[in-house]
Amino acid sequence: MKKYYNCFKQAKIIKTLKIIKEGEIKMKFKKTCLFLLAAILVIQAFTGCVKTEFQETKATIPQNNDTDTNLEGNLYKSGIPILKEKENFTVMIRKNALSKNSYPEKLPVQEVEKETNISITWQEIAPSGWNEKVNLSFASKSLPDAIVSGISTSMLMQNIDSLVPIGDYVYKYAPSIKKLWNERPDIKTALTTPDGKIYSFNTSEESAWGVTNSLLYINKTWLDALGMQVPRTTSEFYMVLKAFKDNDMNKNGKNDEIPFSFCQQDAQYSLNSFFGTFGVLDNTQHLIVENGKVIFPSIKNEFRDALVWFNSLVQAGLMDVEGFSQALQQLQAKGKNKELLLGSFLSYNADTATGDNMNHYIPIEPIDGGAGKVLWNKEGQKGGNITGFVVTKSCKNPIAMIRWHDYINSSWENKMRWSFGPEGEAWKFNENGLWIQNNDKLPQGASWGEYRHTVAPASQANWFMTAEEGLYKRLLAPRTKIRLDAITDLYQKYFPAETLQSNFENIETANEKNLLLVEIDAYLANFVSNSILKGVTDAQWNEHLKTCKSLNVDRYVQLWQEYYDNQKK
Amino acid sequence: MVRGANMKRKTAELNLLKHSSDGIFDFAVNLLLILILIITVYPLYFIVIASLSDPDAVNTGSMLLYPIGGKDRLLNFEGYIRVFMDNRIWRGYYNTIIYTFFGTLLGVTATILAGYSLSRKDLVGKGPITGIFVFTMYFGGGLIPTYMVVDKLHLINTPLVMIILGSISVYNIIIAKSFFQNTMSVELQEAAFIDGCGNGIFFLKIVVPLSKSIISVLTLYYAVGHWNSFFSALIYLNNEKLYPLQLILRDILIASQMLVSDTTDIESIGDAQRIAESLKYAVIIVSTLPVLIMYPFLQRYFIKGVMIGSVKG
Numbered sequence: 001m002k003k004y005y006n007c008f009k010q011a012k013i014i015k016t017l018k019i020i021k022e023g024e025i026k027m028k029f030k031k032t033c034l035f036l037l038a039a040i041l042v043i044q045a046f047t048g049c050v051k052t053e054f055q056e057t058k059a060t061i062p063q064n065n066d067t068d069t070n071l072e073g074n075l076y077k078s079g080i081p082i083l084k085e086k087e088n089f090t091v092m093i094r095k096n097a098l099s100k101n102s103y104p105e106k107l108p109v110q111e112v113e114k115e116t117n118i119s120i121t122w123q124e125i126a127p128s129g130w131n132e133k134v135n136l137s138f139a140s141k142s143l144p145d146a147i148v149s150g151i152s153t154s155m156l157m158q159n160i161d162s163l164v165p166i167g168d169y170v171y172k173y174a175p176s177i178k179k180l181w182n183e184r185p186d187i188k189t190a191l192t193t194p195d196g197k198i199y200s201f202n203t204s205e206e207s208a209w210g211v212t213n214s215l216l217y218i219n220k221t222w223l224d225a226l227g228m229q230v231p232r233t234t235s236e237f238y239m240v241l242k243a244f245k246d247n248d249m250n251k252n253g254k255n256d257e258i259p260f261s262f263c264q265q266d267a268q269y270s271l272n273s274f275f276g277t278f279g280v281l282d283n284t285q286h287l288i289v290e291n292g293k294v295i296f297p298s299i300k301n302e303f304r305d306a307l308v309w310f311n312s313l314v315q316a317g318l319m320d321v322e323g324f325s326q327a328l329q330q331l332q333a334k335g336k337n338k339e340l341l342l343g344s345f346l347s348y349n350a351d352t353a354t355g356d357n358m359n360h361y362i363p364i365e366p367i368d369g370g371a372g373k374v375l376w377n378k379e380g381q382k383g384g385n386i387t388g389f390v391v392t393k394s395c396k397n398p399i400a401m402i403r404w405h406d407y408i409n410s411s412w413e414n415k416m417r418w419s420f421g422p423e424g425e426a427w428k429f430n431e432n433g434l435w436i437q438n439n440d441k442l443p444q445g446a447s448w449g450e451y452r453h454t455v456a457p458a459s460q461a462n463w464f465m466t467a468e469e470g471l472y473k474r475l476l477a478p479r480t481k482i483r484l485d486a487i488t489d490l491y492q493k494y495f496p497a498e499t500l501q502s503n504f505e506n507i508e509t510a511n512e513k514n515l516l517l518v519e520i521d522a523y524l525a526n527f528v529s530n531s532i533l534k535g536v537t538d539a540q541w542n543e544h545l546k547t548c549k550s551l552n553v554d555r556y557v558q559l560w561q562e563y564y565d566n567q568k569k
Numbered sequence: 570m571v572r573g574a575n576m577k578r579k580t581a582e583l584n585l586l587k588h589s590s591d592g593i594f595d596f597a598v599n600l601l602l603i604l605i606l607i608i609t610v611y612p613l614y615f616i617v618i619a620s621l622s623d624p625d626a627v628n629t630g631s632m633l634l635y636p637i638g639g640k641d642r643l644l645n646f647e648g649y650i651r652v653f654m655d656n657r658i659w660r661g662y663y664n665t666i667i668y669t670f671f672g673t674l675l676g677v678t679a680t681i682l683a684g685y686s687l688s689r690k691d692l693v694g695k696g697p698i699t700g701i702f703v704f705t706m707y708f709g710g711g712l713i714p715t716y717m718v719v720d721k722l723h724l725i726n727t728p729l730v731m732i733i734l735g736s737i738s739v740y741n742i743i744i745a746k747s748f749f750q751n752t753m754s755v756e757l758q759e760a761a762f763i764d765g766c767g768n769g770i771f772f773l774k775i776v777v778p779l780s781k782s783i784i785s786v787l788t789l790y791y792a793v794g795h796w797n798s799f800f801s802a803l804i805y806l807n808n809e810k811l812y813p814l815q816l817i818l819r820d821i822l823i824a825s826q827m828l829v830s831d832t833t834d835i836e837s838i839g840d841a842q843r844i845a846e847s848l849k850y851a852v853i854i855v856s857t858l859p860v861l862i863m864y865p866f867l868q869r870y871f872i873k874g875v876m877i878g879s880v881k882g
Contacts, residue, residue: 095809097820100656102809126812126820129803136804140717142725329846333628 075400077173081117082403088119089401090144092137094460095124098453100446107425108417108456118404131155138162145395146405149460150203150385157507160199164391164398167191167198173399174406177201184466187383189567193504201405203388204459205419208467209484212378212491213268214346217353217361222249222343230362234277234309234369237344241318244343252339259343260313261320263331264529268348271310271323271528276375276494277367278306282528283377286520287560289498292568294561296553298524299545302371309369310532324529349479358479363486366494378495386503389462405462412472418463421456434475500564509559516556523551620648620850627850648851658855661814668731668813669795676736676791677784683737684745685772690755706739712804719805730805731813738794741787748783749776789867796860818852821845 062079064070070077074084093103103109103122113119123144125133134151137143138159156163170177181188191198222244223230231237241259249257263269272282280297281288288297297303313319322330334341335354342361347353350361366374389405391398408418416435420427426448428438442451452458476484527544536544619627623639626632638645652658686692687699709715724730753776761771777784799815806812812820822845 092807123807124809125807126803126809126816128819129816132804133807136713136716139713140720142717142720329624329628333625336625337629 075397075403078175080115080407082400082407083117086117086119087397087400088121089146089395089397089404090121090123092123092125092134092144092147093457094127094130094149096453096458096460097127098447098450099458100450100454103457106455106457107422111417112404112408116404116407118400141394143392143394145398146389146391146401148203148389148462150387151390153387153502153504154507154510156200156387156390157193157504157510160193160195162393163199164393164395165197165199166201166389166391166398166402169399169402170198174402176406176410180409180464184383190383190386190501190503194506199390200387201389201462201464202383202386203462203464204384205465205470206382206384206467207470209480209487210379211487212273212376212495214262214270214273214348215363215483215486215491216274216344216366217347217350218344218364219244219249219340219342219360220362221340221360225249230364232365232368234367237367238313238316238318241313241343242316245316245318249343250340256339256341257343258320258334258341259318260345261331261334261342262323262346263326263328264324264525265326266328269328269331269346269353271346273366273375273377274310274346275303275306276377277369277371278302278309279369279371279373279375280306281375281377281496282524285500285502285517285560286524287500287557288375288496289500289564290496292498292564294500294557294564296548296557298527299548299553304536304541305369305371307528307531307536311535314533315535319532321533324533349483351479363482363490365490374494375496376491376494378499382501384464388464408462409464412469415463415465415469418457418461419465420452420458425455426452429473430475432475434473436475437477500560501567503567505563509563513556513559516552516559520548520551520553520556523547616850616853620854621645624846624849628846645847648847648849649855651848652851652855657809657812657817658814658852660810661812661817664728664731664811665796665814667728669792672732672736672795673788673791675732676738676741676795677787679737680741680745680787680791681777681780681784683742685749685753685776687742687746688749688753689758689768702739702742716804725805726807726811728811731802731811734801734805735798736791738790741790745783745787748780752779785867793860814856818856821848821852 064076064079064081064084070079071084074087076082076084095102102124103120109120131152134147134155138155141162143162170181187202188198191200191202193199218230218240223240226240226243226247226249228240228243229236231240244257244259245255248255262271262274264271267284272284275282275297280300280302282297282303286296286298288295310319314321320326320334331345332353332355335345335347335357337357340357340360342354342357345353345361349358350363351358354361366376368374391401395401408414416423416427423429423435424438425441426438427435428440430436437448439448442448446454457463527547531540618632618634618636621636621638621644622632623637623642623645626637626639631637636644683702687695687702689695692698710718719725719730719734724733757775758771761775766774797815799813799819802811802813802816803819806816809817
């Protein structure tokens with residue numbers, strides 16, 4: 001009997017192993033997709049509205065010496081150095097592909113080691129293997145002392161037992177984080193997990209120009225040539241596109257102008273916000289919030305109006321029908337064409353879509369469809385990368401790690417050093433005392449991005465800047481300035497008052513939501529593209545409403561509603 | 570004489586036949602083969618010309634038959650210049666060569682030894698040992714348990730893990746085993762033993778010199794495997810200085826896509842994309858060229874190897 005039982009057990013184990021192995025391959029792709037989604041959500045960070053101008057308060061950090069009374073074992077409770085005797089910690093970090101050297105070779109890293117007496121062994125993980133590596137080290141319990149640059153929120157929730165509740169130490173040991181939380185209680189809320197504790201610090205930045213994805217651009221050269229005004233309404237927009245198509249705008253004798261293009265595969269170039277012309281929005285979650293109520297917009301009549309209008313553009317040959325299928329590189333190739341093909345398009349920046357043709361294009365205000373209100377997507381993640389810094393239970397001295405992170409974020413200078421490197425390398429002050437990109441020291445053939453990531457820990461490291469800090473004493477690069485101005489002048493007023501943001505939640509609910517979303521998302525992508533390309537009849541619309549019901553949209557909305565209410569509390 | 574004339578006539582008839590119906594058949598076959606050749610060769614050719622073209626021309630689909638260099642250039646060498654200026658790629662090359670050389674050395678040695686022993690009838694416990702070997706072909710511990718073992722052996726982040734882990738393939742042992750079974754007969758062994766050989770001398774002096782073909786086949790199998798492998802490096806190495814070429818290339822290409830979602834600096838997004846676009850095809854050429862050059866010369870061993878390994882009734 002026992003033998004049989006053992007056999008059975010073994011067979012079961014083997015089966016599980018096999019499933020795990022098969023699952024790994026499938027999961028990898030899925031994970032990458034999910035990770036990208038999560039990364040888009042997380043990193044497109046921003047604050048609500050730009051409040052008062054950021055004021056740098058020069059915090060002088062007291063210097064410790066041997067006879068100090070705030071020594072606790074080997075650790076100073078405040079001031080620098082953090083440790084009396086040097087100790088070594090292991091930190092896992094995602095390495096940016098633009099970086100040409102390793103972390104110990106970077107000057108800021110060496111300086112901070114000298115200042116804090118904390119030496120770091122960096123485990124530099126290639127971005128492509130990041131998820132696998134982090135998963136593996138959690139699963140095998142061979143953890144580093146801290147993980148920087150962000151794991152997914154679900155990964156954090158699943159491995160919460162291996163993490164130190166670092167939030168508990170903040171009020172005693174981490175004055176700069178305490179200050180941030182006092183000024184921005186919303187960040188503290190975003191970091192809090194369902195069990196009420198905080199296991200991660202936020203990193204990266206809430207960039208003022210990252211508050212939305214795509215903007216609507218139009219060819220100003222062509223508008224001027226036609227003597228037309230910037231379109232404001234749907235009919236004006238239609239007329240402009242029609243004029244672009246009918247007159248040989250690029251004077252090459254061929255009818256090759258593309259009046260309006262987009263790339264639905266990439267959130268930064270997709271139609272999602274354009275639905276706002278009719279007062280609804282589409283986004284990655286397919287949800288909007290109105291007066292505290294979570295709403296599924298794709299079943300609203302406004303959504304249908306938008307589909308019908310887009311279809312009229314398609315029928316008139318004004319909309320690029322490849323928009324649903326093309327990869328970003330194809331849109332870019334159209335934009336960069338020497339013959340100047342694009343009349344209007346959705347893009348993050350004019351130059352990311354059109355390269356050297358960028359000067360022909362200006363961002364314009366969202367088009368008004370006469371529905372009484374106009375909306376534009378606002379990407380609602382507060383606090384930047386909310387899993388940016390975690391300390392694991394393998395760490396023998398978690399307070400030292402927390403103080404190390406706190407010290408890096410203790411002043412604007414320290415953050416700049418960690419993010420952009422030493423002054424005079426990748427950045428410098430101009431004659432007006434504003435800091436600008438410094439291109440003087442670029443090595444032959446290198447780009448500024450590569451240089452920044454080589455001299456500084458840069459974008460993947462554990463610094464956090466609010467939107468105000470990001471703009472502090474800064475002269476923006478022209479294209480960033482164009483985008484920021486467009487957002488503040490043309491788009492901000494159309495942002496919805498409330499947005500959903502995905503922070504920490506129970507694994508079960510998160511899973512249920514994700515499973516529902518996968519099906520809803522696949523169905524909607526298909527429905528939207530079909531309706532826009534072929535039109536939508538009454539029968540089809542009713543069918544659509546029925547399908548949405550059968551996909552359990554109500555449950556999906558309900559879950560989000562509960563989550564939203566909880567977050568507000 | 571008559572017979573000779575007859576023969577002549579017959580051959581002529583055959584030739585005639587060949588010219589009428591067989592000619593059409595030959596033509597059709599050749600046409601088909603040429604078509605298949607084009608289908609198989611064009612993707613390779615495409616990569617070659619794409620590596621010498623302006624990335625935008627590749628993306629628009631205007632580059633089909635010959636390279637388009639872009640602005641006033643016939644050819645665009647930007648990708649190659651970037652590849653050859655990148656230190657990481659050279660270090661990756663060096664690492665890959667080291668891993669391939671030592672990994673293959675270890676793999677071939679162990680495989681030959683194991684294959685020979687298992688082919689001998691006088692090996693005690695031959696059945697169970699073969700069984701254990703074969704078992705590992707179908708069942709593995711999975712990624713995480715393997716990782717834990719490697720971790721406990723302190724092999725993480727050492728070049729050794731790239732050389733030792735997965736260095737022996739049971740499939741290759743079986744190929745070697747059937748080769749030895751079929752070519753090194755028991756009679757040969759007995760004759761050698763009568764002349765005073767032990768197992769060791771027999772193996773070194775007789776078996777190895779007679780097995781050049783199987784050794785070269787195994788060498789190729791292992792070398793190509795090591796050259797192309799990146800997954801164990803991805804999992805077990807954290808230090809970029811130890812990365813093999815394939816992993817570095819993967820990073821350069823994939824990382825640029827990941828960065829698109831990183832809006833913290835718009836400058837870097839554009840940079841990474843542009844670099845990846847111009848590098849993509851050049852990198853493929855640079856990394857496969859050594860294997861590509863090796864292949865035609867060693868191809869005959871491949872075919873031979875498969876024949877050797879096959880079990881004959």
